[in-house]
Amino acid sequence: xxxxxxxxxxxxxxxxxxxxxxxxxxxxxxxxxxxxxxxxxxxxxxxxxxxxxxxxxxxxxxxxxxxxxxxxxxxxxxxxxxxxxxxxxxxxxxxxxxxxxxxxxxxxxxxxxxxxxxxxxxxxxxxxxxxxxxxxxxxxxxxxxxxxxxxxxxxxxxxxxxxxxxxxxxxxxxxxxxxxxxxxxxxxxxxxxxxxxxxxxxxxxxxxxxxxxxxxxxxxxxxxxxxxxxxxxxxxxxxxxxxxxxxxxxxxxxxxxxxxxxxxxxxxxxxxxxxxxxxxxxxxxxxxxxxxxxxxxxxxxxxxxxxxxxxxxxxxxxxxxxxxxxxxxxxxxxxxxxxxxxxxxxxxxxxxxxxxxxxxxxxxxxxxxxxxxxxxxxxxxxxxxxxxxxxxxxxxxxxxxxxxxxxxxxxxxxxxxxxxxxxxxx
Ligand code: EPZ
Numbered sequence: 001x002x003x004x005x006x007x008x009x010x011x012x013x014x015x016x017x018x019x020x021x022x023x024x025x026x027x028x029x030x031x032x033x034x035x036x037x038x039x040x041x042x043x044x045x046x047x048x049x050x051x052x053x054x055x056x057x058x059x060x061x062x063x064x065x066x067x068x069x070x071x072x073x074x075x076x077x078x079x080x081x082x083x084x085x086x087x088x089x090x091x092x093x094x095x096x097x098x099x100x101x102x103x104x105x106x107x108x109x110x111x112x113x114x115x116x117x118x119x120x121x122x123x124x125x126x127x128x129x130x131x132x133x134x135x136x137x138x139x140x141x142x143x144x145x146x147x148x149x150x151x152x153x154x155x156x157x158x159x160x161x162x163x164x165x166x167x168x169x170x171x172x173x174x175x176x177x178x179x180x181x182x183x184x185x186x187x188x189x190x191x192x193x194x195x196x197x198x199x200x201x202x203x204x205x206x207x208x209x210x211x212x213x214x215x216x217x218x219x220x221x222x223x224x225x226x227x228x229x230x231x232x233x234x235x236x237x238x239x240x241x242x243x244x245x246x247x248x249x250x251x252x253x254x255x256x257x258x259x260x261x262x263x264x265x266x267x268x269x270x271x272x273x274x275x276x277x278x279x280x281x282x283x284x285x286x287x288x289x290x291x292x293x294x295x296x297x298x299x300x301x302x303x304x305x306x307x308x309x310x311x312x313x314x315x316x317x318x319x320x321x322x323x324x325x326x327x328x329x330x331x332x333x334x335x336x337x338x339x340x341x342x343x344x345x346x347x348x349x350x351x352x353x354x355x356x357x358x359x360x361x362x363x364x365x366x367x368x369x370x371x372x373x374x375x376x377x378x379x380x381x382x383x384x385x386x387x388x389x390x391x392x393x394x395x396x397x398x399x400x401x402x403x404x405x406x407x408x409x410x411x412x413x414x415x416x417x418x419x420x421x422x423x424x425x426x
Contacts, residue, residue, distance in 0.1 A: 011400045012413065015422030016372055016393040020256035022419035026244045026263045027053035027410045028077070028237035031315075032199040034101050035176045036206050036237060037061040040081040041070060041108040042183060043210050045232035048080045051262075052237055053410035056403070060098040064091055064105055083112075083232070091118040099407075100124050103131055104173055106154065107180030110143055114156045120147070125379035125404075127339030133174040137165045141181055141189070162187030162226050170195040170220070170308045176203060182224040183212040191222040197309040198267045202238045209233035241267035242315040243409060244290065246384050249319040250416060252280050252294040253326055253392045258419060260290040270312045274320060277301040278327060300329030300366050306336050318344045318385035325353035326392050327366040335360045344382035347375045351393045369394060377401035380408045387412065391421055398426075 028051035038061070040047045052058060052074070062072040062079065069087030073080045089109050096102050100121035109116040121129060135145055138154065140163040146153040162185045165178060175195040180203075182189035194200070196218055204217030210233045213225035244263045251258035252275060265272070265284035275282045275292060278301050282292040301324065306314040314337040324331040325348055335341045342362045345355040350373040354365040372395030377383030383405040390397035402425070405412060416423050 011398045011426055012387065012402055013424055013426050014387065014390040014397045014399070016370070016390055016395060016397060018254060018391070018420050018422050020251050020254045020258060020391070020416070020419045020421055023259035023261060024247055024415050024419060025261045026239040026247070029199060029202070029240040030055055030057055030408045031172070031197070032202040032237050033058050034061050035104050035180070035199065035203045036235065037065060037079070037081065038105045038108040039180060039203060039207055040065065040083050040232070041068060041086070041105065042111050042180065042207070042230045043083050043232045044229055045084060046080060046082045047210070047232040048078055048234045050078045050234065050236040052077050052079045053240070055406065055408060055410055057099050057101070057407045060095065060102070063098075064095050064102060067092060067095060068109065086112055089113045089116045093119045096121060100129055101173065103134065104176050104180070106134065106152070107138070107177035110138065110154055110156060110160060111181045111184050114159060116154045118152055120150050120152060125343060125382070126341050131173070133167055133169060133171050134177045137163075137167070137174060137178045138181060140165055141185060143181070160185040162189040162224070164190050166192040167194065172197050172200065175200055175222070179203060179207070179214065179222065179224060182226065183207055183214065184229060185226040187226055189224045189226070192220065194220055194222045195308065196220060198238055198241065198264070206233065206235040209235060239264050239267070239288070242313065242381070244268055245271050245313070245316040246319050246388070246409070247415070248275065248282070248290070248292050249323045249388045250391055250421070251292050251419070252278065252298070253323045253388055255294050255298070256420070257293040257295065258291070262288050263290045264288060265290055268313070268316070270310055271316050271320070274301045274304060274312070298327050300324055300327040300331040300364070302329070303332050303334070305334040308337070314338060314341060315381050317341065318381040319388045321345065321355070321362065321364060322348060322385040322389040324364045325355060325366060325389065326370060329366055331364045331366070333362040333364065335362070343378045344385040347378070347382070347386055348389055350375060351389050351397065353389065371395055372397040375399045377404045380404045384409065387416075387423070391416070
């Protein structure tokens, strides 16, 4: 099962200055499909996930499932997973290394088999990615976890028991791992200060279809009543709110217009005011459509502070920063989630952007012109920010390191070309 990946190509070549206009369908959410695929480990039977984007991260998750003995088969945008037989509970190092969010398999394997061995997920471009909250919670649920030689050896000899867990940070991954471990635990689990992201709601919806008893997903308090086992189910992955925000930024930076279909306005309600402050006209109509028109004079949105959901999503910050670098006025970005999430600023400056970074604060002074340059993507959303800015920059830009982009965008080049971008992978 492979995706048409950009990384097969060496680089993207973008001719800037073209006004984008048209309509696009938003892909399924990367940050939903990964925990959903992990959740199928708990299901004794076959599940089918629809609206699954072609992403290298989704491929990596399917390789882990196949390694565990869960048979994965992709047909276009649907993936069927038969988890009748689990033959292995150890995730090999090379598969863990492929994608740090593989840690979300821990809760599901423990929930299914009661033991698991996997390597500590590496840090990533965004800074250290600790899993202390995951470990603390699982220990409270009766899991004995040994951390040595870079591996986690996890055992729940007496099975997993429900617990009352308060998270010091509403961690998305920790919330997901606790839910996955709790659905077939003995007794009830209550999570306080749980993450409220839409992807958590999507995971709970799928697991409940499989027979789980989860209430409160999307709020700060989630209750999971343990059930003996789960069956399989069919489920359609929610739209990717960060990909939606990315395409809105691409339309806005070229002063164009765009109709997004299969987009959930509520999932990006914290990003919409930023576009309105810039002077874009943006609105939703029908169940799942968002329209943006950016043809007027745009101005800086002044301040963007990232926060946990329902606040401004950290994952949209890089693309909004690319857009802000072309708007009249100054924008202050405060990144409250990750230590090192301004790496794209350096590369944006090569195009002529005026950005000064001090720890978790970045000040962007808008400029009238950006000019094409040779750029390198250092992470997934940083790469998307470079593409966004290159669409505006006069002349030609090239972007290498595009395997980062393949992790989260399904056919980014094809979609941008559909709405008038001069972009190709060479
Ligand atoms: C998820 O990562 C997303 N990834 C990230 O998207 C997203 O940026 C992040 O949530 C925040 O919304 C997936 O869903 C696969 P966290 P996750 O645990 O779960 C600290 C993208 O671009 N923390 O909510 O790893 C952590 O260091 C990616 O699609 C601990 O200290 O995020 C961070 O500062 C990037 N200890 C903060 O919490 C822990 O045990 C939020 O992390 C866990 C987390």
